[in-house]
Amino acid sequence: MEQETQTQQVETPPKKPRQARSILKSGQTMADLTVEEQEIQREYFRQKKVESRDRTAVYYVEDWCEYFQVSEEGRALDDYVNKTGNQIVQELGKEITNKRLGWLIVPEAESISRIVRLHRSLEKKFIRTVRFNGVNHEMVGDQFADVMGDDIIKATGQHNLIASPTFSKIYRNVLEELDEKYSDYNNVDSIAVHEELKRLRKLDRQMAKQR
Numbered sequence: 098m099e100q101e102t103q104t105q106q107v108e109t110p111p112k113k114p115r116q117a118r119s120i121l122k123s124g125q126t127m128a129d130l131t132v133e134e135q136e137i138q139r140e141y142f143r144q145k146k147v148e149s150r151d152r153t154a155v156y157y158v159e160d161w162c163e164y165f166q167v168s169e170e171g172r173a174l175d176d177y178v179n180k181t182g183n184q185i186v187q188e189l190g191k192e193i194t195n196k197r198l199g200w201l202i203v204p205e206a207e208s209i210s211r212i213v214r215l216h217r218s219l220e221k222k223f224i225r226t227v228r229f230n231g232v233n234h235e236m237v238g239d240q241f242a243d244v245m246g247d248d249i250i251k252a253t254g255q256h257n258l259i260a261s262p263t264f265s266k267i268y269r270n271v272l273e274e275l276d277e278k279y280s281d282y283n284n285v286d287s288i289a290v291h292e293e294l295k296r297l298r299k300l301d302r303q304m305a306k307q308r
Contacts (some may be wrong), residue, residue, distance in 0.1 A: 119163055142167065158227040162239045174217055174238060181213050181263065182206065188261035197221070208252035209264065215240055215249075216267045219274045243279045246272075246286035250293050269297065 119141045120134055130138060142164055156164070164170045179200075186193070186200040186209070195202045201210075218224075218238030227236045234241060249271065258264045272294050279287045 103182070103235055121161060148231055155233060156225065156227050158229040158234070158236065161227045161236060165225075165239050170221070170223055171239075174214060174221075174223070177217050178213050181217075182209050182269075185209055185258070185261045185264045188259070188263055205256040205258060208256055209258065211240065211245070212249055212252070212258075212264075212271060213267060214238055215242055216241075216271045216274075221273065240261060242275060243282060244284075244286050246275050246279075246290035248286075252287055272297070 120130070120137055136238045165209060186203055186205070189205070191200070191205070193199055193202065200206060211252045215237060218240070219242070221236045225236050227231050228234075234242065249268075253259055253264075253268055259268060272290050275290045276287070276294055281287075
């Protein structure tokens with residue numbers, strides 16, 4: 098009797114949805130991409146936006162910076178930094194020699210931009226956990242705030258940025274926020290921030306006695 102051979106049907110598991118990938122290279126913006134490339138990049142950002150609704154999702158640092166740069170929050174932050182930076186430079190009495198670049202041409206611009214950017218990001222709580230060198234870190238906006246304290250204090254003194262009333266207020270707020278968030282880190286930056294706040298508070302008391 099001839100034996101029938103039955104072919105067993107093996108169910109093919111469903112394919113996982115294709116994960117979109119960023120095609121932006123370092124230093125590029127969306128304007129540098131072709132129409133087709135922009136659509137690929139937008140799909141990548143759409144997926145990231147879905148992931149961002151889950152606050153436990155962790156981005157790699159490069160992915161987060163790329164996403165934040167073109168996000169609504171990132172664009173609003175750029176506008177705030179540009180407006181506030183321009184005001185600070187005017188208060189410092191700096192001459193604007195290039196109308197196209199505006200306040201960004203002055204030597205103090207990079208320091209002003211970083212500090213104002215950090216201030217607004219802390220204020221708006223643009224905070225995200227990212228993966229960097231295999232370790233999770235906290236990013237504020239697109240900066241590592243926990244290691245900025247010493248640089249902020251040195252840049253402020255070097256350029257005498259405190260002479261601007263607008264910057265002076267921002268500077269104090271940033272130091273207060275950093276001290277509250279990172280004082281227990283006990284590193285160079287947290288110690289520098291704590292000592293600078295002590296110095297400023299001492300000056301406040303001295304000025305109050307003179308009134």
